[in-house]
Amino acid sequence: MIISFLGTGTSQGIPVIGCDCEVCSSLDFRDKRFRSSIHIQTEDQSIVVDTGPDFRTQALRQRIKKLDAVLITHAHKDHTAGLDDIRAYNYFQKRDMPVYGRMATLEQLKKEFSYAFTEFKYPGVPELTLIEIENKPFSIGKTEIMPIEVMHYKMPVFGFRIKDFTYITDANYISDPELEKVKGTKVLILNALQKQEHISHFNLEQALQVVAKIRPQKAYFTHIAHKMGLHKSVESELPANVHLAYDGLDIDMSLF
Template identity: 60%
Template structure:
């Protein structure tokens, strides 16, 4: 399994428009973050988690020319807004794109991209096959995926476990039942927005505490805001086995 971080930033990305803080002005490529998304290659299959506003540039930058499916964690725009840009995959592969999400996610996508689902379609619109998922494990192109229910303030969000890899973004609460599904992962990706308290995201300290309770070999933090600090400085503060992810980082699992 190969995991590529396509984006590791929060909803505004980094740099933030009009901001002159040291993170937004940083020349370190690790401080320049697209909206959060990940690409997984496993058993010859290509899967993306979330299609945010930067999806087109993420595909180009990573050189991804084939895509088998899209998994959606939740319906917020910074995770869905780039869906229209699956069109080149429709054309290249001559097939509709399977997308997976909870019922409320699929419903939101149908509202925001109504032209995709209209009875009379404009030529060239994206072609999708919607698949409603909930808490039960499901298969994507023969790959078993286990949903991990978490809470994003009052909004239900799904993380996903594929083999020994678990991916969770936009969360500030993980139930004991969900923790059992994460236990034993070799790699955990978890959101860590900033150092100060936030109503719907784990802070850096909270994310570290979560990792300590989950019995995982390695953890990488994502969905990072410019308020967290410079990558090179925050990385030095982290316990052994925990790292900040950055755009373009590639991880490999046997």
């Protein structure tokens, strides 16, 4: 299984429009961040988690020519706004795209992309099959997935565990029962917005505390804001098994 970071930025991405801070002005490619998303390539499945506003560019850059399913963590626009670009896969694969999410998320998608769900559709609209998931295991083909319910301030968000890998974004609280589901994970991807505290995201210190509880072999932080600081500087401050992720980074799970 190969995990590819399509985007590692927060809702505004980096650089932020109109900002000339040292991070937004950085020439280091690791400081250029699209909105958060990952691609999961298993032996027989190609899955994307979240289709934010940058999805088209991300899919082209990563050369994702085949896509079997989309997992949506929650309904915020920085995780859903690019869903229309699924149309290309509809055309080449000659089938609807399965989109998995909790019921509240799917209902929001019906509103945001209402033209895709009308009785009489305009030719070329995205063809989507919405599939409700609850807080229990489900499968996409041969890939078994365990949802991890976390809280994004007052909004429930799904993280996902596949075998020894767990992805959690947009969280500022994980209950003990849900944390138990994550234990034993070899590679953990977790949101860490910035160094200052935030109302709806883990900051760096809080994310490190979660890593200390889970004790994975490797942890990668994502959903990063420009306020976090330069990638090079923050990376040098982290424990040996913890890293800031960056756009384009691949993780080969066969190495763990």
